[in-house]
Amino acid sequence: MTDSAPKIGFVSLGCPKALTDSELILTQLSAEGYATSKTYDGADLVIVNTCGFIDDAVKESLDTIGEALAANGRVIVTGCLGAKTGDSGGNLVRQVHPKVLAVTGPHATQEVMDAVHQHVPKPHDPFVDLVPPAGIKLTPKHYAYLKISEGCNHRCTFCIIPSMRGDLVSRPVGDVLSEARALFESGVKELLVVSQDTSAYGVDVQYRTGFWDGRPVKTRMLDLVERLGDIAAEHGAWVRLHYVYPYPHVDDVLPLMAGGRVLPYLDVPFQHAHPAVLKRMKRPASGEKNLERLLRWREACPQLVVRSTFIAGFPGETEEEFDYLLDFLREAKIDRAGCFAYSPVTGATANELPGALPDDVREERRARFMEVAEQVSAAKLAERIGAEMQVLVDSAPALGRKGGVGRSYADAPEIDGTVRLLPPQKASKQLKVGEFTRARIVAAEGHDLVGLPI
Numbered sequence: 001m002t003d004s005a006p007k008i009g010f011v012s013l014g015c016p017k018a019l020t021d022s023e024l025i026l027t028q029l030s031a032e033g034y035a036t037s038k039t040y041d042g043a044d045l046v047i048v049n050t051c052g053f054i055d056d057a058v059k060e061s062l063d064t065i066g067e068a069l070a071a072n073g074r075v076i077v078t079g080c081l082g083a084k085t086g087d088s089g090g091n092l093v094r095q096v097h098p099k100v101l102a103v104t105g106p107h108a109t110q111e112v113m114d115a116v117h118q119h120v121p122k123p124h125d126p127f128v129d130l131v132p133p134a135g136i137k138l139t140p141k142h143y144a145y146l147k148i149s150e151g152c153n154h155r156c157t158f159c160i161i162p163s164m165r166g167d168l169v170s171r172p173v174g175d176v177l178s179e180a181r182a183l184f185e186s187g188v189k190e191l192l193v194v195s196q197d198t199s200a201y202g203v204d205v206q207y208r209t210g211f212w213d214g215r216p217v218k219t220r221m222l223d224l225v226e227r228l229g230d231i232a233a234e235h236g237a238w239v240r241l242h243y244v245y246p247y248p249h250v251d252d253v254l255p256l257m258a259g260g261r262v263l264p265y266l267d268v269p270f271q272h273a274h275p276a277v278l279k280r281m282k283r284p285a286s287g288e289k290n291l292e293r294l295l296r297w298r299e300a301c302p303q304l305v306v307r308s309t310f311i312a313g314f315p316g317e318t319e320e321e322f323d324y325l326l327d328f329l330r331e332a333k334i335d336r337a338g339c340f341a342y343s344p345v346t347g348a349t350a351n352e353l354p355g356a357l358p359d360d361v362r363e364e365r366r367a368r369f370m371e372v373a374e375q376v377s378a379a380k381l382a383e384r385i386g387a388e389m390q391v392l393v394d395s396a397p398a399l400g401r402k403g404g405v406g407r408s409y410a411d412a413p414e415i416d417g418t419v420r421l422l423p424p425q426k427a428s429k430q431l432k433v434g435e436f437t438r439a440r441i442v443a444a445e446g447h448d449l450v451g452l453p454i
């Protein structure tokens, strides 16, 4: 990249799925010879990738656009918020910030690039070869998100994602596997599979048979996970699954976890446990017997770690339904549970449900939920004391002479806990970021573990 390359400032807000959109745009910008930066300084134009999921995120995104306009003046907006309509029926972003140069919805790399070309012409001599084969990643080099589909076929009453992102569109299985291999080859040691509903992968294309490496492979969660596990094994790397719903066919993935092909970790956003609340939420798999299924999963794979998120104080939630949720949490022994007090999202159909609860009741239930969640999680962490675990090192100043921080299979980056690594006792032992170490767990501290590298 030369100093004269036009410079594009880039601000990425939102969830891991938005992050993968950002990575695609940044990769394309670099491929065409643009310089990119995370600041507005000296940028010829700024792209803001927004989030529009909850009202707080909308505000943060609108504020960021305002800030970018004030600091730079030339702003392109993309992402979920770009697809939202405002009160007058027009585009919300344009309504609030009429000076933005262009607005697109999520998953719109080409439209963003078209807008960039219009306002900052392509450099004459693109340094295509400088782009690493795996593209530009915003996450640290040793872990990366792999988006397998866009959109969602469900219509949960508290969610507006389908109205912004549309129905499920699965990426071709060959493309997904090629991207995974390129990521592993570029040094990624942990691949985080993300989508709105990973268990629905391929439903939209009737589980079409694709090809990869000269062999047929079905566009289906089980087949994808098997192949990902094989590629990861060749590189001594991890595969972690997010946003999996408790459908019967997920049972088939558990033997792969028990056999070590993918991490025995499932991120299952249950949101509630009581059948009547799940029905009001219109949750996927709401008719399934979730507790029984989870207990069977634990039998099939005893080391399974389950993370989940829940909503307390959904419209109409009775004290009895809430107690049912707490019982579920205790019996299912959810390893990592997060909880939001229900907060109406503009445009969501749940806003019309009867029985809205006062803010203080929602907040009080959230606090009670978290108290139980923390007891369950602390008991599970305490069981690990004395065990040996494989830890992926995220930080290790001075090659770990003063210790470091890493994560075991039980911790996804950014959302779960960590393993605090003590300085190794052996002088020859070093810790390196992006490499694995074995550690003996010596204590549990809050959400985290403390380990001695061995």
Ligand code: SF4
Residues within 6 Å of the ligand: 152, 153, 154, 155, 156, 159, 160, 161, 162, 196, 197, 284
């Ligand atoms: S499954 Fe429900 S909450 Fe998740 S994206 Fe689809 S509609 Fe929204």
